[in-house]
Amino acid sequence: MTGEVDLDARGLRCPLPVIELARLARDLPPGRTLVALADDPAAEADIPAWARMRGHTVTLERRGAHTAYVVVLG
Structure with a gap:
C-alpha cells in the first residue's frame, strides 16, 4: 500500500466516516483507489457494506488503534 x-x-x-468516504468517491472514476483511516468500530461494518452496495472492493489493514480501508472504486 x-x-x-x-x-x-x-x-x-x-x-x-462512511458519509465522508462516499462524498469523496462520488465524482471519481472507476479504478481509482481511496485510502481512509478510521478508528470507529462501526466503520468496520459500514465501509465494507457501502463498498459492496456500490460495486467497489475494499481491504482492511489494522494499524494499531485505527484501521486503513483501501477502496478500489468499481
Missing part, C-alpha cells in the same frame, strides 16, 4: 491517505476519519463517529 502507498503512503497516500485520502480521508483521515480518525475521531469521527458513525456514520461520518
